[in-house]
Amino acid sequence: MKKSLLLIIAVIFYAGCEENVEQDYITYDCDELRSYYTDLVKPILESNGCTGCHVTSxxxxxxxxxxxxxxxxxxxxxxxxxxxxxxxxxxxFMPKNGSKLSQDQLNILQGFSDMECPQ
Known part of the structure; x- marks a missing residue:
């Protein structure tokens, strides 16, 4: 009887618990993420020769x-x-045979990496 009562209490207690986990990141609209890429990231990749070596072909x-x-x-x-x-x-080190990116450029790439786009 005691075991049954403890089991019932445990089930009621567990059922009353609520998972309340806050997200510690911001999700961005995919269009916003794409604009960030087009306006800020892509010029860095192109001007530092990244897209010359890392191409689809x-x-x-x-x-x-x-x-x-x-x-x-x-x-x-x-x-x-x-x-x-x-x-x-x-x-x-990358870019190969190139100079280190500026801190602003590194921050832009890090910012892009930190973004989340809901799928």
Whole structure:
């Protein structure tokens, strides 16, 4: 009898619990994310030669950065930020044979990576 009563109390207690988890990130409208890419990210990738090597037809290192969708995969879900934040003398530094991106450019790429677009 005691076990049954404890089980009933536990079930009632559990049923009364509510999961209240706040998201600690902001979701962006996909059009807003695409505009951020077009206005800010794409010019960085183009002016630093990223899209010259990381193209769909022959992607260096298997990484493609020549479109919005590819940039999302490469920057948000890939290792681009790790590579561009290295020092030019470090192995794997990007852009290859180029200069380190400015802090403003790095911040823009990080901002893009931090954005979320509801699917």
């Amino acid at each position: 022959n992607p260096s290192g298997g990484l493609t950065l020549d479109s919005f969708e590819n940039a999302v995969n490469g920057i948000m879900h890939g290792k681009v930020l790790n590579r561009v934040n290295r020092e030019p003398t470090d192995s794997g």
